[in-house]
Structures are given as structure tokens and as C-alpha cells.
Amino acid sequence: MKRFYIIIVALATISFYGCNGEKENHSHHSEDIHNHIHENEESHNHTNESEDAHNHNLAHADEHNHSHADIHEDKDVVVFTHQQSENANLKVKKIEYTPFANVIKCSGDIISSPADAVYIVAPTSGIITFGNPYPVDGSVVNKGDKLFSVSSSNLQDGDIAYRTKIAYEKAKRDYERAEELVKDKIVSEKEFSDIKVEYENAKAAYEAVNGCEGNGSAIIAPTEGYISQIMVNNGDYVSVGQKIAMISKNKKLLLRANIEHEDFAHLPKIKSANFRIPMIDFLYKLEEMNGKVLSYGKYITHGENFIPVTFEFHNNHNLIPGTYADIYILTTTEKDVLAVPEDAICEEQGLYYLFVALDCEHFRKREVSIGESNGDMVQILKGLNSGDLVVTDGVHQLKAASRKSVIPEGHSHSH
Template identity: 35%
Template sequence: MKKIYIILWAICAYTLAACGNHADKEHEAHDHEGHEHENEHEEEARPGEIVFPVEKAEAVGLKTKTVQPEAFAEVIKTSGRIVPAQGDERTLSATVSGIVSFTDTNTPFIEGTAVRKEQPVLSLASGDMADGDIYVRIRAAFEKAKSDYDMADALVKNRIISEKEWRQAVAPYETAKAAFDAVRDKQGDGGIAVLSPINGYLKNIRVKEGDYAAAGQPLATVAQDSRLVLRAEVSEKYYGSLPLIRSAHFRTAYDHCLYRLPELNGRLLSYARSPEEGSFYVPVSFEFDNRGGIVSGAYAEVFLLASPVPDVLCVPLSALTEEQGVYFVYIQLDEDCYRKQEVTTGADNGAEVRILSGLTAGDVVVTEAAYHLKLATASAAMPAHTHHH
């Protein structure tokens, strides 16, 4: 009986020992597999890479550009002002002396009011003045001169007066007729109307209701603004580069839109040969079509474009992000993987910036929605990604 118990005890001990060894081997195998997985994960996770799924890229409007060498114009950055082109404005002047009245017009006499050519803008009344109504005086002078002319014409035909005496009657008649013709069709209840000389809009209002205006006095300006002039003020240190300037871009403060003169049928008018008196700046003028949205009199940031430099790498300004004075772009590695790249920038023309270092030809750079990648970089939780080079 004892032998049986001894045999059973031996069998149990052997079984337990075998199970223990198997468990140790499985544990070792599991630990080894775990270490291999960790090592593999460490190899696959590339530092500095940013995962941005295609779906998100499409949602935020992410766009890219393959950087290739191209010509890039030298840039002189300065400021300037938009002014009317010569002949694009006309002064509205008083045709006779009188008191400004708006009785006969429905046109608001305020800045920006649109007017048509020959449209009455205001009237000049003189009925209450000491000299009397000017229209009545002009008409009376014309009627007297015409009567004298008719009489002289009849007398000269009958050889009662000489031709010299007849000519003495002709001159006053023609003068009086010209004066009357100038106001004949303009008289109304409020006085003699002043008509707009061109189509445009009112600006530079100089009088108001009830003011006295002498004949020839400027009352307002009628502007068309179909053509405008960009007047850039350039520091005299760039004087040697002025002959190289060919075109310009500019941006106004009120809409932050970049305007390119070649797209506006623009052309260089001239540059001054010396600074203006009392100034350290040399004016450079361009003329261009106003295709709407550009306000005469507005100040602008100006990018003067000189001779092009060949084989330059450049990217849109929207591709840049900035951190503490250092600029970066994002390079696309594959359809959903990107890398942040520090770059050194040169001059910009308001649309594109020259890259001096940090990029090579063929790099695919994010040009739109780069800010979203910057946010993804700053995110603490970044998804794992496998990328084989």
C-alpha cells in the first residue's frame, strides 16, 4: 500500500514541475514577443512627422505646391497712395454768381452721390441780390443787343449806315447772345442750374445751401475713377534701382486684398529724378484701370517689382507659419504624412516669398491650411503612423 502512495506522490510532483516549466517558457516567450513589438513600434514611429488624414485635409481646404526654380522679381517694399488719373476728374464750377440752392434738383449734394452728364446738380439764385436777377439782366441785355443788331442790319442793307457802323452793332449782339445761350435752358424756380460735366460721383463738396458763390468758383468735383494712379514714395537710397522697376503690387488697408497691376491693365508712368522739396522720398507713379473696389485717396502698402532673378525657390506667403521669429513650412511626405521644416526667407512681393534655405527643388509644400498642421503639431496626442522611406 505504501508503494502505491509513493508512486502517486512521484507522479504528482513530476506533473507540477512540468507545468511550471511550461508556464515559465510561455512567460518568457510572451515577454520576448512584447519586447519585439515595442522595438518594432519604436522603429515605425518617426519623430517630427505629422499625420493628417486625407479626409481632414479635404475638409480644411489643404492645398500643396511642388517647389521648382523660377524667376522672382527683386522687390522694393514701400508705401503709397491711390490718386485720380489726369482727366478723370472735372471741377463743378459756378457758371454765374448767386446763392446756392437745391430747390430744382432731387440730387443729394453729398459726397459719393452718382451723377450723369448734363444732370442738374444745384442752382444759383440771384433774385434777392442787390444787382437783381442775373438771368433777367442777361436776357434783357440780349434782347436790346438783338434789337440794335436787327435795326443796323436793315439800315446797312438800305445803305443808310456804313458797314463799319453795322459791325459796331454786331459785336455787342454776339457777346450778349453767347451769354444768354449759356443760361437760356437752365433757368428754373431756384435759379440757374449748374450741370454735371461728366458721368461720375460727387466729391470734395465745397459749398452748402445758402452759400454765396462767385462766377467761376469751384463748388465740387465730379470724379469717374475709371483710371487711377498709384503714387509710391520710395526712399532715396533705392534711387539707383528705380530705372529697373517694371510693375508693382499693392494692398489697401480697408480690404487687405492684393492687387497686381498687370491684371489691372497697369503701366509705369514715370519716376522722379530727385526727391520732392522737403522730402526724402522719390515718387514713382503707375496708372491702372479701376475695376471696382479701389477707393481714390486711399493709402496702400506697395511692392515695387524690379528685374527678375532666375532660378529662385519661392512659396506663397500662406505657406509660412511663424514661431518666435522663426519661419516654417510643412512638406508633404505622402498623402497623409507631413514634416515641419524650418526655412530662411527673403523678400516677398505681397503674394509669394523667396526661400533662401530649407527647401530643395521637388519638395511638395503645403500652401493652404498650414495653420491646421501647426495645431496638429502642438497637439499632445498624435496618432501612430507607419511610413517607410
């Protein structure tokens, strides 16, 4: 019997060094997988240090030998060599219990922020003419660019902008002449004061119409940004103060989410949100974009059965207003939850799987039950244990290998 135990210990030792023998050829990536597995084994070995060392080693050797035999018979185990792992950039993560926010999944869109927009208004009444280049929605503009002009030359009252210009020029000449005459006491201080007031009023009126050209009053961009909305057509009559266009700086945007009325009770618990845009493989996190909750509706959108929730965020990624988004609204946080990255999960015929590392070259395909997703991590309800080493990168290559074969015949674990 003693000889039998010695043989088992020897086999376990050979197997262990076989898994770690190619130290010279392993990449940093392969070492990372080995370190995860080694740390996991050490954690397991130190959980009961009061056991008799001899009995513990024998039990561990017997367990290792038994599991190694089981590996070769298990159809859910995939062999993936060190070289394959390196080529696939395969990575594993030790899964522990972690806080996880409850999620409300919904859809919505990105819109311009009113706080980040400037309206252009007509400085005078008249017929509006679009500038050259022709301004359209989405046009990029710089501060001072001429966008439109307004002319009243063909109206009954005549060209207001032109009349304002003439009045300004006359008032300016009178003021400059009075400045010289008041020095010689030819014009009294009171007369000079009246002339100065007339000049300043005429100047203010002239500047209000932004100067005058042959085709009317020029309307220039007060700030840089892009035209997000044009509210008139070329040739329309506009009244003084009427909104003509809106310029958005695009530095801040709004995320407008449409939540179903069944989730109304969760609205006060909303903390933040993540979102994805179709055709872009990236998760946007409001907490990384200085995002905040602006408001949530106290009403249901007529005919749509939705409640609007609005977030504001800094546009760090040059996003475009009007873009559709899949949104993950984060509410209160639960503790003691097992969660894995979304990329770690495979789906086949409506079932979900993970790959769990058994050792350096063997990975078990394990079915799991999933819970909520925040767009980044997915809660695992069943099928995963704390401390399991889950493959997070290289999953597709492992999945492809699992389809080819489980364990090639004649494969030896020792090297």
C-alpha cells in the same frame, strides 16, 4: 543575405500600395496630392537609368524602409490622413526655380486721377446755392443732375442770369420776325444778317449760364460719376469761371507710393506694383488692371524723407480714392529663385516654417529662411530644395494637427 533583401523589397511594396490602396474612396483632391508625389518619385527614379535595375530597386527599398522608420521617430513629421486632407482641401505644389522681381516695400494711398475728373465752374458771378438733394463729397451724380445755382439778384449790378435770359428772349423774337419779313423783302439781307448775329450771341450767353430759374442760373452735372471735392460753401460769392466742385468718373485711379530716399537708385528699374488694402484679404496686381508707371519724383517730400512714385490703373475692383495701401513695388527680375505662396508659410516665435509632403499622409514641418515678398510669393533663401512638394492650401489645419501630436502610437502605414 538574399532573404533579407527579399523581405525589404516586400515591405517596400506593401508600403507603396498601402499609400495608394483606397483608390475608390479618394477624392479628386487626394488624387492630386498622390499624383504630385508619384511624379516626383518617377522623376527621381529616371535620373540614373544606367544603374543596374536590381541594385537600384534594392537601394530604393532600403532607403524607403529607412525613411519610413525615421518618420515615426521624427518629431517634425505630421500625420494627416486622406480624409483629413480632403476636409481641409489640402493642396501641394512642386517648387521649381522661377524668375522673381526685386521688391521695394512701402506704403501709400489711392487717389483720383486728374485725367478721369471734370471740374464744374461758375457760369456767372453771384451767390451760390446748393441743390436738393444737397451735394456732398462722395455723392453719386448722373449727367444732367442739377447740383447748384448761382444768383446775382441781390447784388448791385442785378441778376446777370435774368438779364441774359431777357436779352435772349428778345433776340429770339426779333430773329423769328425778321425771318418772315426777309421773305417779302421788307427786311434787307444785311439787316437780317445783323439780327441773326445778335440772336446767336444772346443764345450763346444764355446757354453759358445753363438757363435761368427763379433763384438764378442752374449748374448741372456735365457727366456721370461721384463728387470727389466741393470747393465752396453754400451761400458763398463766386466769380465767373471759378471752380466749384470736381466730379470723378472713378474709372481710372492713381496709386501713390512713398519710397524711402535710400531706394532712390532703384527708381529707374521700377516695372509695376502689387498692393493690399487693410482688412481685405486680396492682392491687387497692377499688371492685371492695365497699370503703368506715370512718374517718380526727382525730389524728397519736405520733412518726410520720402520720394513719391505714381502709378495709374483701371479701377476694375470699385476701389475708393483716399484708401491707404501696403505696396510692393516690383523692379528688375532675378532668375533661379525658389519662391512659395505667402499662405504656405507659418510663423512661430519669429521663425518661419513650411510643410513638405513626404508621402500621401506624412508632412514634415521644415524651418526656412525667407527673403523678399511681392505680396503674393515669398523668396526662400534656405531650407527648401527644388522639387520639394510644399503644402499651399490647408496649412492652418496641418499646423493645428502638428500641435496635437506628431505620430500617434500604433499608427500603421498599411491600410
